[in-house]
Amino acid sequence: MTMISLTSAEERDAILAAVRDYAMTELAPFAIERDEAHLFPRDALGRAGDLGLGGISVREEHGGTGLSRTDTVAIFEELATGDPTIAAYISIHNMVAWMIDTYGDDAQRDEWLPRLTAMTEFGSYCLTEPGAGSDAASLTTRAVRDGDDFVLTGVKQFISGAGEAGVYVVMARTGDDGSGTGGGARGISAFLVPAGAEGLGFGAVEKKMGWRAQPTRQVVFDRVRVPATAMLGDEGRGFAIAMSALNGGRLNIAACSLGGARWALDRAVDHVQDRVAFGEPLAEKQSILFTIADMRTELQAARLMVRDGAQAVDEQAPDATMRCAMAKRFATDAGFDIANRALQLHGGYGYLQDYGIEKVVRDLRVHQILEGTNEIMRLIVGREMLRPAGSETMRRAS
Numbered sequence: 008m009t010m011i012s013l014t015s016a017e018e019r020d021a022i023l024a025a026v027r028d029y030a031m032t033e034l035a036p037f038a039i040e041r042d043e044a045h046l047f048p049r050d051a052l053g054r055a056g057d058l059g060l061g062g063i064s065v066r067e068e069h070g071g072t073g074l075s076r077t078d079t080v081a082i083f084e085e086l087a088t089g090d091p092t093i094a095a096y097i098s099i100h101n102m103v104a105w106m107i108d109t110y111g112d113d114a115q116r117d118e119w120l121p122r123l124t125a126m127t128e129f130g131s132y133c134l135t136e137p138g139a140g141s142d143a144a145s146l147t148t149r150a151v152r153d154g155d156d157f158v159l160t161g162v163k164q165f166i167s168g169a170g171e172a173g174v175y176v177v178m179a180r181t182g183d184d185g186s187g188t189g190g191g192a193r194g195i196s197a198f199l200v201p202a203g204a205e206g207l208g209f210g211a212v213e214k215k216m217g218w219r220a221q222p223t224r225q226v227v228f229d230r231v232r233v234p235a236t237a238m239l240g241d242e243g244r245g246f247a248i249a250m251s252a253l254n255g256g257r258l259n260i261a262a263c264s265l266g267g268a269r270w271a272l273d274r275a276v277d278h279v280q281d282r283v284a285f286g287e288p289l290a291e292k293q294s295i296l297f298t299i300a301d302m303r304t305e306l307q308a309a310r311l312m313v314r315d316g317a318q319a320v321d322e323q324a325p326d327a328t329m330r331c332a333m334a335k336r337f338a339t340d341a342g343f344d345i346a347n348r349a350l351q352l353h354g355g356y357g358y359l360q361d362y363g364i365e366k367v368v369r370d371l372r373v374h375q376i377l378e379g380t381n382e383i384m385r386l387i388v389g390r391e392m393l394r395p396a397g398s399e400t401m402r403r404a405s
């Protein structure tokens with residue numbers, strides 16, 4: 008499914024203006040309050056659905072907005088200027104919608120996509136387990152065939168949107184990879200599990216450093232029975248399906264880091280011009296000016312990396328996974344550093360909740376951990392570079 012330049016410059020500007028307006032009216036004014044009260048804003052998310060943000064990469068004929076990844080990352084940057092936490096949840100929801108559009112059959116699309124694209128219901132992506140994080144292929148949740156059904160048993164860890172979602176895409180083991188170890192990526196299948204399925208339960212809402220306006224919980228499968236028709240894609244393809252969704256997910260999370268960092272940088276630029284110390288505005292100090300210049304430069308470098316990753320996905324480039332990994336690592340590190348420097352430039356005020364800067368620092372920190380940690384991003388890039396001869400196209404450093 009290649010999607011390149013689906014929008015003209017005018018269409019793109021109009022979409023981004025509408026998203027900016029949404030971010031500034033529906034997200035930014037409530038971000039601190041939602042963070043403090045741990046409020047998951049279902050209504051505001053529904054209005055994102057009205058704007059077409061529930062299925063950004065879902066094809067138009069299936070009720071989505073059908074935008075390219077290049078347009079999508081620009082949208083997530085804008086959303087995150089309003090609230091990185093909510094933008095990031097919209098990203099995860101979009102991963103789920105994209106997976107159903109891409110790998111689902113007609114019945115599965117008909118069942119889930121109208122509600123997901125409208126954001127009257129939400130999606131959760133269930134890969135991580137208590138004993139299987141970075142090494143996700145070692146997951147142990149099992150789905151055992153029983154007549155026309157599968158019965159799922161196991162525990163998923165750190166699931167965003169758990170308890171609020173209407174559908175859970177669950178990666179579970181239906182077999183092994185033939186290696187005799189009983190494990191491996193090839194023995195994993197993906198399932199669509201509806202909220203309310205008997206035996207589906209949730210752990211307590213985790214108390215987190217950031218991302219407080221969206222719930223993170225364990226999802227517990229106690230002999231959850233689903234029909235075989237709930238399998239997404241072919242048996243044994245679940246891990247590949249889960250990984251394919253991560254290219255887009257990583258770009259979107261990286262774009263959320265850009266948006267959060269941009270917002271914090273703008274606040275810092277205002278602050279250093281207003282704040283007087285030693286008889287003049289802070290902005291008159293050359294070290295402050297250099298700091299602002301570096302923050303802006305690094306933000307731009309990160310944005311270009313994210314665009315490059317998005318272009319690679321749009322073009323279905325053979326090195327897309329590596330370019331997405333590089334973009335995710337670079338932009339999420341840069342985003343956190345920029346927000347943290349914005350906090351420092353605010354002095355003690357940056358540390359106060361009312362200014363919102365400390366919240367963005369807390370929110371962006373987790374972007375370095377999830378959708379594959381930044382160490383795993385290095386692993387992807389490093390392995391690609393060190394592949395045996397014969398993979399020149401993938402690894403050439405240009």
Ligand SMILES: Cc1cc2nc3c(=O)[nH]c(=O)nc-3n(C[C@H](O)[C@H](O)[C@H](O)COP(=O)(O)OP(=O)(O)OC[C@H]3O[C@@H](n4cnc5c(N)ncnc54)[C@H](O)[C@@H]3O)c2cc1C
Nearest residue numbers: 132133134135140141165166167223376377378379380382
């Ligand atoms: C707020 C939040 C929301 C999340 N949402 C979801 C979700 O919706 N769905 C979902 O499936 N998961 C979700 N996750 C899980 C997330 O993807 C994992 O936390 C992440 O993949 C890391 O796994 P882990 O926490 O088990 O850490 P581990 O895998 O135990 O890693 C611990 C440390 O070791 C490093 N490490 C591991 N392996 C290597 C290696 N080979 N080389 C070098 N370093 C290595 C890691 O980089 C990390 O620094 C979420 C996590 C958080 C915190």
